[in-house]
Amino acid sequence: xxxxTHLRALEAETIHIFREVAADFRNPVILYSIGxxxxxxxxxxxxxxxxxKLPIPLMHVDTTWKFREMIAFxxxxxxxxxxxxxxxxxxxxxRRGVSPIASGSNTHTLVMKTEALRQALDxxxxxxxxxxxxxxxxxxxxxxxxxxxxxxxxxxxPRNQRPELWRVFNTRxxxxxxxxxxxxxxxxxxxxxxxxxxxxxPVVPLYFARERPVVRRQGAWIMQDDExxxxxxxxxxxxxxxxxxxxxxxxxxxxxxxxxxxxxxxxAEMRASRTSERQGRLIDHDEAGSMEKKKREGYF
Amino acid sequence: xxxxxxLPTLRFFTCGSVxxxxxxxxxxxxxxxxxxxxxxxxxLAKDSLKHGTTGEEIDFALLVDGLEAEREQxxxxxxxxxxxxxxxxxxxxxxxxxxxxxxxxMVTGASNADLAxxxxxxxxxxxxxxxxxxxxxxxLGIRDVVLAVNKMDLVRYDKAIYxxxxxxFSAFAAPLGFVTVxxxxxxxxxxxxxxxxxxxxxxYEGAPLVETLETIDVRNPAAGDFxxxxxxxxxxxxxxxxxxxxxxxxxxxxxxxxxVATSSRKSRVTGIYVASDTSQTARAGEAVTLTLAxxxxxxxxxxxxxxxxxxxxxxxxxxxxxWMGEEPMHPGRSYLMKIGPTLAPVxxxxxxxxxxxxxxxxxxxxxxxxxxxxxxKLAAGHPVAFDPYKDNRSTGGFIVIDRASNQTxxxxxxxxxxxxxxxxxxxxxxxxxxxxxxxxxxxxxxxWFTGMSGAGKxxxxxxxxxxxxxxxxxxxILDGDNVRHGLNRDLGFTENDRIENIRRIGEVAKLMTEAxxxxxxxxxxxxxxxxxxxxxxxxxxxxxxxxxxxxxDVAIRRDPKGLYKKALAGQIKNFTxxxxxxxxxTEPELTLDTTGATAEALADRVVAxxxxxxxxxxxxxx
Numbered sequence: 001x002x003x004x005t006h007l008r009a010l011e012a013e014t015i016h017i018f019r020e021v022a023a024d025f026r027n028p029v030i031l032y033s034i035g036x037x038x039x040x041x042x043x044x045x046x047x048x049x050x051x052x053k054l055p056i057p058l059m060h061v062d063t064t065w066k067f068r069e070m071i072a073f074x075x076x077x078x079x080x081x082x083x084x085x086x087x088x089x090x091x092x093x094x095r096r097g098v099s100p101i102a103s104g105s106n107t108h109t110l111v112m113k114t115e116a117l118r119q120a121l122d123x124x125x126x127x128x129x130x131x132x133x134x135x136x137x138x139x140x141x142x143x144x145x146x147x148x149x150x151x152x153x154x155x156x157x158p159r160n161q162r163p164e165l166w167r168v169f170n171t172r173x174x175x176x177x178x179x180x181x182x183x184x185x186x187x188x189x190x191x192x193x194x195x196x197x198x199x200x201x202p203v204v205p206l207y208f209a210r211e212r213p214v215v216r217r218q219g220a221w222i223m224q225d226d227e228x229x230x231x232x233x234x235x236x237x238x239x240x241x242x243x244x245x246x247x248x249x250x251x252x253x254x255x256x257x258x259x260x261x262x263x264x265x266x267x268a269e270m271r272a273s274r275t276s277e278r279q280g281r282l283i284d285h286d287e288a289g290s291m292e293k294k295k296r297e298g299y300f
Numbered sequence: 301x302x303x304x305x306x307l308p309t310l311r312f313f314t315c316g317s318v319x320x321x322x323x324x325x326x327x328x329x330x331x332x333x334x335x336x337x338x339x340x341x342x343x344l345a346k347d348s349l350k351h352g353t354t355g356e357e358i359d360f361a362l363l364v365d366g367l368e369a370e371r372e373q374x375x376x377x378x379x380x381x382x383x384x385x386x387x388x389x390x391x392x393x394x395x396x397x398x399x400x401x402x403x404x405x406m407v408t409g410a411s412n413a414d415l416a417x418x419x420x421x422x423x424x425x426x427x428x429x430x431x432x433x434x435x436x437x438x439x440l441g442i443r444d445v446v447l448a449v450n451k452m453d454l455v456r457y458d459k460a461i462y463x464x465x466x467x468x469f470s471a472f473a474a475p476l477g478f479v480t481v482x483x484x485x486x487x488x489x490x491x492x493x494x495x496x497x498x499x500x501x502x503x504y505e506g507a508p509l510v511e512t513l514e515t516i517d518v519r520n521p522a523a524g525d526f527x528x529x530x531x532x533x534x535x536x537x538x539x540x541x542x543x544x545x546x547x548x549x550x551x552x553x554x555x556x557x558x559x560v561a562t563s564s565r566k567s568r569v570t571g572i573y574v575a576s577d578t579s580q581t582a583r584a585g586e587a588v589t590l591t592l593a594x595x596x597x598x599x600x601x602x603x604x605x606x607x608x609x610x611x612x613x614x615x616x617x618x619x620x621x622x623w624m625g626e627e628p629m630h631p632g633r634s635y636l637m638k639i640g641p642t643l644a645p646v647x648x649x650x651x652x653x654x655x656x657x658x659x660x661x662x663x664x665x666x667x668x669x670x671x672x673x674x675x676x677k678l679a680a681g682h683p684v685a686f687d688p689y690k691d692n693r694s695t696g697g698f699i700v701i702d703r704a705s706n707q708t709x710x711x712x713x714x715x716x717x718x719x720x721x722x723x724x725x726x727x728x729x730x731x732x733x734x735x736x737x738x739x740x741x742x743x744x745x746x747x748w749f750t751g752m753s754g755a756g757k758x759x760x761x762x763x764x765x766x767x768x769x770x771x772x773x774x775x776x777i778l779d780g781d782n783v784r785h786g787l788n789r790d791l792g793f794t795e796n797d798r799i800e801n802i803r804r805i806g807e808v809a810k811l812m813t814e815a816x817x818x819x820x821x822x823x824x825x826x827x828x829x830x831x832x833x834x835x836x837x838x839x840x841x842x843x844x845x846x847x848x849x850x851x852x853d854v855a856i857r858r859d860p861k862g863l864y865k866k867a868l869a870g871q872i873k874n875f876t877x878x879x880x881x882x883x884x885x886t887e888p889e890l891t892l893d894t895t896g897a898t899a900e901a902l903a904d905r906v907v908a909x910x911x912x913x914x915x916x917x918x919x920x921x922x
Contacts, residue, residue, distance in 0.1 A: 052536035139380075162707060
């Protein structure tokens with residue numbers, strides 16, 4: 001399928017950003033989170049450096065609570081593309097028994113995602129971390145630069161962002177500081193799906209509707225992905241025809257009831273949808289301005 | 301929503317003064333175009349009660365003011381990007397702040413836009429900030445403007461008020477070179493003339509805002525001569541060498557001749573990848589990789605063009621600059637400029653004039669403060685390829701970065717190349733002493749070791765220099781051995797020659813401090829007046845008098861060169877300590893007593909002294 005002018009322009013912009021990172025940073029990394037945005041990000045990274053091999057390693061920060069299908073897809077993708085995949089787990093958090101169920105979503109996210117990411121960036125000394133975040137996801141993301149500066153403590157200062165003009169990116173950092181880079185900043189959720197369809201990019205099957213064992217919790221359908229998920233009083237597992245609009249830690253990710261089994265179905269469903277993709281993410285609703293707060297602490 | 305967009309995606313932004321309703325307009329646009337989801341709308345309703353300024357009604361501004369500080373203060377601080385599409389077109393909107401303090405964020409939003417919506421509060425008319433934004437919009441090369449006269453509901457949809465604002469703007473904007481100015485009377489809060497024509501303004505015959513945005517045909521900024529600024533060299537193996545970048549303008553095909561702008565070396569295109577697909581042509585806006593027929597030396601930052609249609613290549617140019625740093629611009633200071641992928645040192649040589657944004661008056665200026673705009677002459681540290689910004693945004697727009705803070709402190713748009721005859725004298729913009737020293741991460745000093753023969757001046761000075769060298773500091777030793785045999789070969793030991801000897805050493809030491817060096821001088825220099833002469837020659841704090849003390853009987857006992865023996869025997873006249881006095885320093889920066897400590901320990905003291913005063917960097921704990 002040929003790309004629309006709109007998607008071609010977005011594709012070119014993303015490739016341009018990847019090349020700037022490769023040229024200006026000593027030790028960049030791509031943060032791969034296995035979801036649809038990461039799939040597009042990786043696909044465009046491969047294009048940006050073709051015919052050379054991807055000169056930037058891929059890293060997954062694993063909370064140990066991802067859907068099993070996600071981990072299988074991750075390993076299969078790295079193998080298929082012949083990529084170096086680094087996986088980091090906050091072992092200290094694991095030892096302390098931090099989990100989305102026992103510790104709550106706030107603590108789990110802070111320890112297993114934000115702290116884990118900081119550990120990983122320090123461990124390998126990465127000076128640029130490329131992520132698949134989009135500005136249309138959330139209000140504080142809409143305010144963030146494409147090249148977003150981080151202090152030595154990985155903190156973001158939203159009130160003092162560098163002006164970012166044209167496509168001239170100020171990539172200068174001091175020793176110990178780093179840059180977060182968002183090549184998909186200007187893509188929307190619909191753009192991502194349109195592009196996945198046009199380019200035939202594989203995605204995790206969880207995005208497609210199927211009968212799955214789910215339980216109603218906090219107004220969301222949560223899938224029982226393994227035996228660690230215990231039912232509370234009054235809850236019962238039902239088989240429902242569901243799919244996921246975003247993917248994260250399975251106890252924190254709500255499914256939607258859907259009959260969309262193909263990319264065409266997903267795109268049609270999205271166009272008709274009246275709720276945002278973040279609706280299914282329990283972590284965003286913890287408190288007002290919660291995403292900005294997490295980002296200032298170093299969350300992606 | 302399914303119809304394919306025929307026109308390219310339109311990037312636009314809203315600007316204007318504080319409280320003219322920029323964020324509200326975007327919120328309204330998104331709402332009417334069904335781009336706000338139910339969960340976002342319910343969160344917005346909750347937010348409106350807490351932070352809103354609209355009473356019971358939904359405050360659409362809160363939809364774009366995404367930072368906590370913005371919601372608390374009810375203002376926009378930074379640019380927000382939002383996305384929507386209609387059946388006819390895709391849109392990328394930047395909502396930019398109106399406060400003068402945050403002009404740099406407005407500039408950020410404007411730089412990538414094809415069109416500006418300039419809002420005016422119908423009650424207030426044109427304000428200074430409206431003028432400022434109109435000028436910046438014009439400087440950044442935006443030629444299409446929607447003049448949104450907002451809050452018409454608050455002036456009873458009065459046509460006369462609207463007409464006056466439109467006329468005022470036409471008069472002000474006449475010299476700004478806009479191609480289209482589309483005035484629209486609207487109310488963002490009530491939705492008049494946003495998506496639909498309003499019944500309240502029957503006298504208005506133009507299109508509502510959305511239709512205007514859907515149909516406007518903005519000038520294609522990518523037309524023009526072929527330019528490919530090279531971002532990255534693709535070298536997977538010895539057989540492939542590709543030059544990757546985004547085509548800034550024009551197009552090129554396999555077989556075409558190309559030239560490297562800075563070196564004028566030519567070659568021919570043998571292959572093109574657009575993204576990762578092979579192609580026969582490459583066009584403006586595409587991310588491409590080219591292969592060439594010849595082994596031409598090409599690096600990141602080189603601009604590829606066609607022979608005969610090359611960009612300007614030079615070091616000096618005139619540009620309009622918008623200063624965005626908290627600290628004012630310093631003429632003559634070395635900054636960095638980034639133009640496309642090229643990074644070069646740059647200095648502001650001259651301020652031609654500053655622009656008074658409200659009146660477009662040209663004012664004389666010596667420096668530039670936050671948010672000020674001026675036409676400046678700049679000089680880059682090496683030749684760069686560029687075009688006037690009006691011809692090419694990608695090769696004509698640059699940012700200025702402060703070397704120390706790494707902050708982006710200015711944005712510039714190149715107006716014209718300064719030919720050699722117009723070049724300003726280079727002496728004016730010579731690299732300063734501070735910059736040379738800053739590059740070496742040290743403060744220049746003259747360590748003046750004074751004391752009697754045999755005190756150990758040279759021994760200690762050598763040990764100090766060894767330590768400095770190992771720390772990565774940059775130094776030089778001047779002593780009798782290397783000065784008397786060369787520079788001062790013509791001097792004897794008369795009174796005049798002695799003074800001339802010290803004067804020359806002082807001047808050489810001074811030149812070396814200009815070079816940013818730490819200079820170690822070991823000379824007996826028995827007279828206080830001579831040492832004072834050198835101290836006065838140097839910048840305050842630069843001269844460090846180090847008194848290497850030894851009692852005369854100890855010196856006579858040491859007598860490493862046998863000089864005291866000869867002096868005592870009368871074979872040498874005017875020998876310090878024997879038949880000529882040594883005037884010990886009364887207030888030396890340091891006194892080293894050589895009878896109580898080893899030379900190594902004394903050298904350590906000197907290094908520690910320098911470290912404590914920040915003259916050399918601390919050793920990093922590894």
